[in-house]
Amino acid sequence: MIAIKTALIAWIALAPLGAQSLKLPASLDRLAAKASEVVDVTMDANLLQLAGRFLSDKDADDAKVKKLVDGLKGIYVRSFEFEKAGEYLDSDVEPIRAQLQAPAWSRIVGVRSVKSGENSEVYIKTENKKIGGLAILVTEPKQLTIVSIEGTIDPDQLSELGGHFGIPKVESDSQHKNSKGGKDE
Amino acid sequence: MKAALVVIASWMLACAVLEGAEREFDEIVRVVSNGFHTRPVHIPFFGLVNLATSVARPSGVKHVDLAVFENLDLGGHAAGDIAETIRSMDRGWLPFVRVHNHAETVLVYMTQERSDCKLLVVTIESGELTVVELKLNPEAMQGWLRDPDAAAVRSVSR
Numbered sequence: 001m002i003a004i005k006t007a008l009i010a011w012i013a014l015a016p017l018g019a020q021s022l023k024l025p026a027s028l029d030r031l032a033a034k035a036s037e038v039v040d041v042t043m044d045a046n047l048l049q050l051a052g053r054f055l056s057d058k059d060a061d062d063a064k065v066k067k068l069v070d071g072l073k074g075i076y077v078r079s080f081e082f083e084k085a086g087e088y089l090d091s092d093v094e095p096i097r098a099q100l101q102a103p104a105w106s107r108i109v110g111v112r113s114v115k116s117g118e119n120s121e122v123y124i125k126t127e128n129k130k131i132g133g134l135a136i137l138v139t140e141p142k143q144l145t146i147v148s149i150e151g152t153i154d155p156d157q158l159s160e161l162g163g164h165f166g167i168p169k170v171e172s173d174s175q176h177k178n179s180k181g182g183k184d185e
Numbered sequence: 186m187k188a189a190l191v192v193i194a195s196w197m198l199a200c201a202v203l204e205g206a207e208r209e210f211d212e213i214v215r216v217v218s219n220g221f222h223t224r225p226v227h228i229p230f231f232g233l234v235n236l237a238t239s240v241a242r243p244s245g246v247k248h249v250d251l252a253v254f255e256n257l258d259l260g261g262h263a264a265g266d267i268a269e270t271i272r273s274m275d276r277g278w279l280p281f282v283r284v285h286n287h288a289e290t291v292l293v294y295m296t297q298e299r300s301d302c303k304l305l306v307v308t309i310e311s312g313e314l315t316v317v318e319l320k321l322n323p324e325a326m327q328g329w330l331r332d333p334d335a336a337a338v339r340s341v342s343r
Contacts, residue, residue, distance in 0.1 A: 041281070051330050079334070166334050
């Protein structure tokens, strides 16, 4: 009985975590002071609805994005650019990675380039067996980009969103391998 | 006679709508002026710009309002103060892009006015504050949506 009560309390305590969206830690504000450029794109549900009205139905790419945007609740992009490599540390990114943990989050793409030092990761958030959001983390020696997409989205459609709203283009593992002739870096 | 009355009524309505838009921008300028205890710089013949935009629509801009404030004593919290001022005006301006680098901070807000999209671009640099309100056609807006931060920086450099 005690075990059941404990499990119930733990479940109640942890349940909201699954529904939480990605929170940008305060340590990122300290990074902003060091960065040579900080870009913040905020598109909440109201702005996405407004933006959707201005995407063209005639342009194939825009039409796809317009359809996609209908299912979204928000897109948030934070990008930091630094003058020199090494101005941000892994520990600055750690609070973000700590949030992107199972069971709510799963990593679906991880592309690491030894040559450029770029590391792209894509995570999906599942709620009641449905995808409730996406997070993209792109770390480069002189740049850090964090993207949080809230709402229903198919990860395969992410490439269509890339290049819009300040979201970087992220290749899936298979696309990356194909573009490199089957060889990963 | 009836046709003439319809034309006059339409023209008066159009003027009233334009005046409403002007008043809204004037309100932004007044709030900023009061907040920073200053007045915008007079830009001679700026009215001609809108005469040109009504004909040529450069970069998809249908209407532009501009206010430049110079010689300001801007503290480190200027961007935050401006953001709070715009939010408190409650005119439906939605925060969209914020670009900050060593030289300047650019704040971009978006709202809709009938079938057009309006952007409010505020640039803060050392001692200078520029407020631009742009009414854009859908094609120009699509450019902003594709690459918002680059568009924000481009709009400032123009």
